[in-house]
Amino acid sequence: MEQLVEAVILGIVQGLTEWLPISSTGHLKLFEKLLNFEAARGLILFDVMLHVGTVIVILVFFRREISKIVLALVHLDFKTEHGKMVPLVILGVIPTALIGGFLGQLIKKTFQDVLPIAIAFFFCGIIVYSARFGRDKTESISYLTAVVIGIAQGIAIIPGISRSGATIAVALLLGIKREKAFKFSFLLSVPAILGALGYTLYAEFDELTSASLGWSEILVGTIVAMLVGYFALKLLWKTVTKRKLYLFAFYCWLLSAILMGAVLGVFQPFRLAG
DSSP states (O other): OHHHHHHHHHHHHHHHHHHTTTOHHHHHHHHHHHHTOOGGGTHHHHHHHHHHHHHHHHHHHTHHHHHHHHHHHHTTOOSSTTTTHHHHHHHHHHHHHHHHHHHHHHHHHHTTSHHHHHHHHHHHHHHHHGGGGOOOOBSOOOHHHHHHHHHHHHHTTSTTSOHHHHHHHHHHHTTBOHHHHHHHHHHHHHHHHHHHHHHHHHHTHHHHHTOOSOHHHHHHHHHHHHHHHHHHHHHHHHHHHTTOGGGHHHHHHHHHHHHHHHHHTSOOSSOOOO
């Protein structure tokens, strides 16, 4: 029962923070420390399944756009609006993959403790707040723009930096209209998340197969993440279209201050190591 409660809590955290611009990876690491939810108890497999749930949410939420893009790809039609998204998504994923491939292990080792995650949350707030200065100029995404947004997505592998916050904010600063920036951000996330899951399955296969956490807890956490994530994605959509994305920056800054205070001993609401 204790593990089931923990799975539900982490499912809620994943569902909320995966879409809202406040970093799901950063929050999961913090809650894993609070709950002492360690890898030996099946954490890697649990994280994989949570992200599978979030991919399903994207496929459901953007089902019309994705189906049209897939049809355009099948027919090799790259002249239509949805067909043009294919090379843009491919170009955007390349820098994400390169950053993850070359810096992934270094970032994983560096951001195990609370202090670097707290610092990352602070910079996440700066990135998200910058969305306030974006201007709706065009719905056209150039190849260069796709690459820059892909770089932002790659940087967001840092725990504490939000993927959605970084990509949408950068797109807005580049003059992309809000609806287009929102859609491209999440269309770009599909191959990135699937690629990361594939790599995890390959690199951590032994730990995945020996996971001690029960499938009932894993499935419950995944379902909770999917349900919460769907409504969080709808909330983000409304926030972006109403030009209120920057408000999430204040949450990032507040959390960063609390974490830094906890680590430095100034304020200790939790027992956070590192």
